[in-house]
Amino acid sequence: MPLLAQMPAPFAATGLKPSFVLAFVLLDLVLIIVAARLCGALARKVGQPAVVGEIIAGVLLGPTLLGPKLFELSNPPDFLHCDISNSPGMAGSEFVPNVSACLFPPQSRSILGVLGQVALIFFMFLVGIEVNERALKGKEKGIGLVAVGAVLVPIALGFAITPMLFNEDFVANFGTADEPSKLGFTLFVGALLSVTAFPVMARILQEKGLTTSPMGATGIAAAAVVTILMFLTIATADGVAKERDLVKILQVWVIAAVYIAVMLLVVRRLLAPLGRKYQETGVLSPDTFAIFVGVAVASGYVADRIGINVIVGGFMAGLAMPEPRAAIWKEMTTRLGEVTAVILLPVFLAFSGLNTDFTQLTVAAVPGIIVLVIAGIVGKLVGGAVFAKLGGLSWAEGTVIGVLMNCRGLLVLVAALAAVDAGAISPLLQLGGVVMALVTTAMTGPLFDATITKVDTPSEAEPQPA
Structure with a gap:
C-alpha cells in the first residue's frame, strides 16, 4: 500500500485537521513562490515591473486557468483529500473538483x-x-x-x-x-x-x-x-x-x-x-x-x-x-x-x-x-x-x-x-x-x-x- 494511503484520516468535525491544513499551506507557499518568481522574471524581460508578473501569477493559480472550466478533476488524487477540504459548508454544495480548489482549499486560503x-x-x-x-x-x-x-x-x-x-x-x-x-x-x-x-x-x-x-x-x-x-x-x-x-x-x-x-x-x-x-x-x-x-x-x-x-x-x-x-x-x-x-x-x-x-x-x-x-x-x-x-x-x-x-x-x-x-x-x-x-x-x-x-x-x- 502506498505510504500516502497509510496516513491518518485528514478530516475533523469542520473539515481538515490542523496538521493537514499546515501541509496544504506549506505546499501552497511553494507553488506561489515558484509561480511568482517565474512570472515576475518574464515581466521584467518585457520591460514591466515584477509586480505585473506576480499579479498574473496569482490569477493563473486561481480558477481562471486551473478552475473547473479548464481543469475539472473527475477523480482527484486521494492525497489531496479534495472531497473533505471542499466539503459542503466549506466550498458550497455545488462544488466541482478542480486543480485550483484542490490545491488551495478554503482552510488554506484563509491562512x-x-x-x-x-x-x-x-x-x-x-x-x-x-x-x-x-x-x-x-x-x-x-x-x-x-x-x-x-x-x-x-x-x-x-x-x-x-x-x-x-x-x-x-x-x-x-x-x-x-x-x-x-x-x-x-x-x-x-x-x-x-x-x-x-x-x-x-x-x-x-x-x-x-x-x-x-x-x-x-x-x-x-x-x-x-x-x-x-x-x-x-x-x-x-x-x-x-x-x-x-x-x-x-x-x-x-x-x-x-x-x-x-x-x-x-x-x-x-x-x-x-x-x-x-x-x-x-x-x-x-x-x-x-x-x-x-x-x-x-x-x-x-x-x-x-x-x-x-x-x-x-x-x-x-x-x-x-x-x-x-x-x-x-x-x-x-x-x-x-x-x-x-x-x-x-x-x-x-x-x-x-x-x-x-x-x-x-x-x-x-x-x-x-x-x-x-x-x-x-x-x-x-x-x-x-x-x-x-x-x-x-x-x-x-x-x-x-x-x-x-x-x-x-x-x-x-x-x-x-x-x-x-x-x-x-x-x-x-x-x-x-x-x-x-x-x-x-x-x-x-x-x-x-x-x-x-x-x-x-x-x-x-x-x-x-
Whole structure:
C-alpha cells in the first residue's frame, strides 16, 4: 500500500485537521513562490515591473486557468483529500473538483489571506521609514492640492459612471434584501478609481534621483495622503453601504485623525531614545528590532480595528520611526525586505488571484469594465496634472505626477477585496479591479519615460531614500 494511503484520516468535525491544513499551506507557499518568481522574471524581460508578473501569477493559480472550466478533476488524487477540504459548508454544495480548489482549499486560503495582510504591514512599514521628511518642508500647499485632486476627481467620476455599473453584474446581492445602498456602492467605485500605488511611485522617483526635487517630494507625500484618504473613503463606503448612521461614519474619521496624531507625536517621541542608542552604537540590537516590528504590527492592528486597513497602519508605523531614519531603513530592509518582497507579498497577490475568475467574464460585462478602467486613467491623469499645476508645479511636472498617480499596483487589489468583503461589489467588478491593476501598472513605465523628458531635472541629483 502506498505510504500516502497509510496516513491518518485528514478530516475533523469542520473539515481538515490542523496538521493537514499546515501541509496544504506549506505546499501552497511553494507553488506561489515558484509561480511568482517565474512570472515576475518574464515581466521584467518585457520591460514591466515584477509586480505585473506576480499579479498574473496569482490569477493563473486561481480558477481562471486551473478552475473547473479548464481543469475539472473527475477523480482527484486521494492525497489531496479534495472531497473533505471542499466539503459542503466549506466550498458550497455545488462544488466541482478542480486543480485550483484542490490545491488551495478554503482552510488554506484563509491562512494565506492572513499572511498576505502581514505582508502589507511590513511592506508599507519599510516604505514609511523610507520617506524623506526634510524634502517635504515648504511644500504643504502643493501636497494638499495634488492629494485632493487625485482623490476627488476619481470619486466624482465614480458618481458619473455608477449608473452604468449599478446592475446585477457588478453589485453584490443585487435585487435582494442584502443589496448595498447605491451611495455606498458608488463610494466603493470611487475608492477603486482613486487608488495610487504609492510604493511603486516612490521607487520610480528614487531610481531616477528625483525624490528631493519639488516634483518628486510633492508627488510622494501626496501619494501617502491619497492612500490614507482612499482607505477612509472605503471605511465611509462600508458604513453607507450597510446603512450605518452618520455619527458612526464620522467617528471613523475622527478616530483616524487621533490615531495619526498619536503615531506622529507620541509614538515617535517614545521611540526617540532607541534611535539615539542606535546612532551611538551603530548596532540595531535584537530587542530594538523586535520593538520596531512590534510597533508596526500593533499599528496595523489599530488601523484595522478603526477600519482604515492594515496598510495604513504599517505606513504610519514607518513614519513614526526615529532618526537616523535612513540608517534604520537600511537595517530594517536588510532584515525584512527580502522575506517581505520575495515571499510574503506574492502570497497576497496570489490570494487575490485565487478570488478572481476571468472565466466568469461575460460579453455584457466588458463595456462596464472598460468604462471603469478608462475612468480610472482619466481621473488620475487629469486630477494629478491640474492640481499639481495649481500647487505651483509646471504642466510637465504635473503630467508626470498624474502618470505616477495612475499606477495602481497591488493597492487596487486591496481596495477591491475590501469592497467584496463588505458585500458591496461582485466578484466580477473585483475582476475589473485586477484588469485596472494590470493595465495601469503596465502603462506607467513607458508613459513616465515619455513625459519625464519634458521636465527640467537637476543633473546633480543623486538617488536618496524616498
